[in-house]
Amino acid sequence: MKSEIIYEDDNHKWICIGRDIGKADIIIDSNEYLIISNGEGFLLDPGGLEIFPEVLGEVTKHIEPKNIKGILSSHQDPDIASSFSLWFEICPDVKIYASRIWISFLQHFALGTGVELLPVPDIGMELPIGNSGNNIYLVPAHYCHSSGNFSAYDPKADILFSGDIGGALLPDMDTSLYVDNFQSHIQYMEGFHKRWIPYKKPVLEWTNRVRNINPNLICPQHGSIFRQKDIEHFLSWLENLEYGVWDNSIEQLDINDAPWLKWKKNNILL
Amino acid sequence: MNYELEFFKEKLKSLFLMSVELSFKTRNLQDVGKKLNVLSLNGIVLASKINGTQGYSLMTLTGIVSTLPQILLPLLDNLNENSQNLSNTITKCSLPLRRILLLEDSLRILCTRNEELYYMNSIKFNSFIILDEKENIDVNSSKVIANSCSKIFNGIEQVLREISTFVSVISSSLKELKSFLKRVKHIATGIVIESAFLKENKEKFIVLVNNINDMMDSLEDLMDNFIKNINKSDDILFDLKSTGIKA
Numbered sequence A: 001m002k003s004e005i006i007y008e009d010d011n012h013k014w015i016c017i018g019r020d021i022g023k024a025d026i027i028i029d030s031n032e033y034l035i036i037s038n039g040e041g042f043l044l045d046p047g048g049l050e051i052f053p054e055v056l057g058e059v060t061k062h063i064e065p066k067n068i069k070g071i072l073s074s075h076q077d078p079d080i081a082s083s084f085s086l087w088f089e090i091c092p093d094v095k096i097y098a099s100r101i102w103i104s105f106l107q108h109f110a111l112g113t114g115v116e117l118l119p120v121p122d123i124g125m126e127l128p129i130g131n132s133g134n135n136i137y138l139v140p141a142h143y144c145h146s147s148g149n150f151s152a153y154d155p156k157a158d159i160l161f162s163g164d165i166g167g168a169l170l171p172d173m174d175t176s177l178y179v180d181n182f183q184s185h186i187q188y189m190e191g192f193h194k195r196w197i198p199y200k201k202p203v204l205e206w207t208n209r210v211r212n213i214n215p216n217l218i219c220p221q222h223g224s225i226f227r228q229k230d231i232e233h234f235l236s237w238l239e240n241l242e243y244g245v246w247d248n249s250i251e252q253l254d255i256n257d258a259p260w261l262k263w264k265k266n267n268i269l270l
Numbered sequence B: 001m002n003y004e005l006e007f008f009k010e011k012l013k014s015l016f017l018m019s020v021e022l023s024f025k026t027r028n029l030q031d032v033g034k035k036l037n038v039l040s041l042n043g044i045v046l047a048s049k050i051n052g053t054q055g056y057s058l059m060t061l062t063g064i065v066s067t068l069p070q071i072l073l074p075l076l077d078n079l080n081e082n083s084q085n086l087s088n089t090i091t092k093c094s095l096p097l098r099r100i101l102l103l104e105d106s107l108r109i110l111c112t113r114n115e116e117l118y119y120m121n122s123i124k125f126n127s128f129i130i131l132d133e134k135e136n137i138d139v140n141s142s143k144v145i146a147n148s149c150s151k152i153f154n155g156i157e158q159v160l161r162e163i164s165t166f167v168s169v170i171s172s173s174l175k176e177l178k179s180f181l182k183r184v185k186h187i188a189t190g191i192v193i194e195s196a197f198l199k200e201n202k203e204k205f206i207v208l209v210n211n212i213n214d215m216m217d218s219l220e221d222l223m224d225n226f227i228k229n230i231n232k233s234d235d236i237l238f239d240l241k242s243t244g245i246k247a
Helices: A049-059 A084-090 A103-109 A182-196 A201-213 A228-239 A259-269 B003-028 B030-048 B052-091 B094-113 B125-129 B137-195 B202-241
Strands: A002-008 A012-018 A032-037 A040-044 A068-073 A095-099 A118-120 A126-128 A135-140 A150-154 A159-163 A217-220
Touching (some): A002 A217, A012 A049, A049 A084, A049 B094, A068 A084, A068 A126, A084 B094, A084 B137, A135 A201, A150 A201, A159 A201, A182 A228, A217 A228, B003 B030, B003 B052, B030 B052, B052 B137, B094 B137, B125 B137
Parallel strands (some): A068 A095, A095 A118
Antiparallel strands (some): A002 A012, A012 A032, A126 A135, A150 A159
């Protein structure tokens, strides 16, 4: 696993952790983001249980666990959220946030630690990065793909963390951390967006919000980071994509040959 | 993954599987009490048809057998409840153990990359806790992680003590059941002796006693198997407690 600084000024920096060559192939690769502001840390989507040791190993190259004050779980998926109880175990002052609709589901990852997540209202909220004096702002991204989903904007760094939006399944771990050629990058994003996002309306609402924010970087939880030059291409591409697409070969079958109906008919005949 | 923790995990798993088997089989034993009841009622009916002193003594003996299910059933209920509690308590260890395994992996990563920690044994949590706080993120982080591991391990030790209690309670229940089986067999022998001089229905009493003895023999085999498993559990518990992970 690697960690790379993607933004840095005097007292504020963003670190992207990812490209884990050590993980099992069956586990999806993910990017975790660490913001350090005036010595206080905030983790965006800290990753799944299976990669916790490696992520912690990278995080401790930059900050002590006791200085991590906040964690955001952008939505409920295990690859982004299932490790939060272990972070709670070693970060005594950490506050962990997730959409109000996922709190009681995510508590199933508590692993007996007694951690209690803090609910984020649908409209989003402002979250302090510890006592650094800087904040991040949670931007609604519901139904893109999760029904309770947030992006996070950091005005100091002018970076938008987009969670699964813009996520790409890259062919190998040597792929650049940044999108170099948008057109050739589409092939790694397309399948995921078409299948996982149910319909277009929430995407258009999200792209509208992002155009208003106009960030310098968009950082997804999988794949590569979009720089300013590619952001408009990316938003336009999102707006023109077809959503809710699945392997509908079943539609071409005679309904009476569908496996579930076949089963019923066979049992009635018996 | 560290050998000691892997060993710990495997032992815990085998202890759990044993307790599940125990709990499953004791649940099935409830039928034994009912069958013994039916056999003893048959005996009473048979004895009531016999006149004279032999009839009285056989009535008394089969009457005693008919009271035995009332003693046996609570013993079996108790065994069932305790073995169920044992499985539940063992599962309490699985989540903290998962946490320790992942935290210990993190500790190992720090030991591998930091020369000050390079010669530390990541499994001995206390040796990290006593390190001096330094201007070194790896050293300080390792202290925090080891401290968490140690706290989790204290919790696991507490659960292991609870497991020990259940194992010894189950062990006493099994001993009690074994002595019960001996009593039933003594009474069955008495029935054989008393019916030996009967001119009629002698074979019926022999069949009755054989049925009781067969049932008690299979129950005894089961109890012996349980006792063997419980003794093994004791050994596993001893192994778990003596891993010396915290040292």
